Amino acid sequence: ITVAALRETAAGERRVAITPEAARKLRARGARVLLERGAGAAAGFPDAAYADAEFADADAVLAQADLLACVLPPDDAAYARLREGATVVGQLRPYGAAARIVALGRRKLTAFALELLPRTTRAQAMDVLSSQAAVAGYRAMLIAAEACPKFFPMLTTAAGTIRPSRVLVIGAGVAGLQAIATARRLGAQVEGYDVRPETREQVESLGAKFLDLGVSAAGSGGYARELSAEERAAQQQALAEHLKSVDVIVTTAAVPGRPAPKILTAAMVQGMRPGALVVDLAAEGGGNCELTRPGERVEHDGVVVLGPLNLPAGAPLHASEMYARNVYNFLELLLKDGALQPDFADELVEKTCLVRDGAPHFHG
Numbered sequence: 001i002t003v004a005a006l007r008e009t010a011a012g013e014r015r016v017a018i019t020p021e022a023a024r025k026l027r028a029r030g031a032r033v034l035l036e037r038g039a040g041a042a043a044g045f046p047d048a049a050y051a052d053a054e055f056a057d058a059d060a061v062l063a064q065a066d067l068l069a070c071v072l073p074p075d076d077a078a079y080a081r082l083r084e085g086a087t088v089v090g091q092l093r094p095y096g097a098a099a100r101i102v103a104l105g106r107r108k109l110t111a112f113a114l115e116l117l118p119r120t121t122r123a124q125a126m127d128v129l130s131s132q133a134a135v136a137g138y139r140a141m142l143i144a145a146e147a148c149p150k151f152f153p154m155l156t157t158a159a160g161t162i163r164p165s166r167v168l169v170i171g172a173g174v175a176g177l178q179a180i181a182t183a184r185r186l187g188a189q190v191e192g193y194d195v196r197p198e199t200r201e202q203v204e205s206l207g208a209k210f211l212d213l214g215v216s217a218a219g220s221g222g223y224a225r226e227l228s229a230e231e232r233a234a235q236q237q238a239l240a241e242h243l244k245s246v247d248v249i250v251t252t253a254a255v256p257g258r259p260a261p262k263i264l265t266a267a268m269v270q271g272m273r274p275g276a277l278v279v280d281l282a283a284e285g286g287g288n289c290e291l292t293r294p295g296e297r298v299e300h301d302g303v304v305v306l307g308p309l310n311l312p313a314g315a316p317l318h319a320s321e322m323y324a325r326n327v328y329n330f331l332e333l334l335l336k337d338g339a340l341q342p343d344f345a346d347e348l349v350e351k352t353c354l355v356r357d358g359a360p361h362f363h364g
């Protein structure tokens with residue numbers, strides 16, 4: 001079996017789905033690893049670092065791949081050039097993607113979208129949403145610290161004492177908790193907020209304060225559910241007053257398969273201190289702040305709102321190492337005796353499958 005990866009083509013993408021370590025492990029399982037030339041270069045893995053892979057141009061890789069691993073969905077042309085019956089594994093942006101893959105492949109492709117992995121204990125080692133969210137949360141806080149006109153830590157100097165910045169993280173999932181931990185390491189005074197009640201303990205265990213706004217919205221599978229209009233109004237009212245004393249907000253709130261919940265209104269941002277900063281990690285899904293423009297910097301009455309995109313690509317070496325380990329662990333479910341034999345009785349395989357032998361398998 002040939003396991004392959006291309007050089008990622010999305011704008012700004014620097015990660016790679018197969019690292020030298022993953023290539024070594026795949027080869028040890030009897031797979032041939034075939035990469036597009038330069039596939040890992042932007043992540044810090046030049047071709048020469050891969051002792052266990054072969055290299056070719058994209059056309060040859062697509063023509064020979066039994067299994068294509070990717071970070072972001074391949075472009076349309078790549079889907080169309082994949083060999084008949086090939087399998088694709090990666091973050092395939094599953095909501096609404098199945099029909100496109102079927103149409104573009106036209107040749108019995110099978111596709112697994114790693115975003116669909118159930119968040120069970122057994123799946124943790126394959127959980128790309130978690131590993132990449134951790135990178136995103138870390139980077140979002142560094143971006144916030146860099147853009148903030150204040151220091152994060154308290155400083156006692158001959159020129160006077162500087163008070164620590166007050167940081168609020170909204171959404172305490174994987175990204176939010178990593179953002180909280182990063183802000184704590186930088187010495188800020190940190191608060192965390194989430195609608196899932198179990199996050200209180202997680203926030204507090206990082207040395208941050210839990211902000212209780214009296215709205216609880218646990219959904220299924222460990223995720224939050226969407227708030228009702230009344231709940232959202234209550235949340236916003238309680239939050240607005242609190243924001244007046246905050247220097248930095250990092251928002252990470254998400255509900256799977258739904259647009260990012262709008263939590264910060266323009267009026268709430270307007271009520272913040274001049275010099276205050278919002279870093280909206282949910283920008284990709286439309287943003288948690290009404291003023292967010294994905295990929296842009298917006299200034300509103302002295303408050304800056306940043307909507308950075310694809311943050312994991314900004315720490316490509318470690319992001320790729322984690323991603324490639326997740327992918328390898330998932331591939332172990334698909335490979336038996338050196339051949340591709342996905343076991344659809346396994347819920348991790350079944351639930352992650354987006355297209356099976358050319359037919360849509362998931363209808364999200």
Ligand code: NAD
Nearest residue numbers: 119120124130171172173174194195196222224253254261
């Ligand atoms: P996510 O990216 O879907 O959402 C981020 C956070 O936003 C969540 O904590 C969510 O509760 C919060 N949120 C949603 N709407 C909100 C609102 N209106 N106001 C405030 N906060 C809001 O979440 P995630 O980081 O992917 O993790 C979600 C859950 O999955 C967590 O419980 C996490 O511990 C769990 N998890 C389990 C595993 C596993 O066992 N394999 C792996 C990773 C995560």
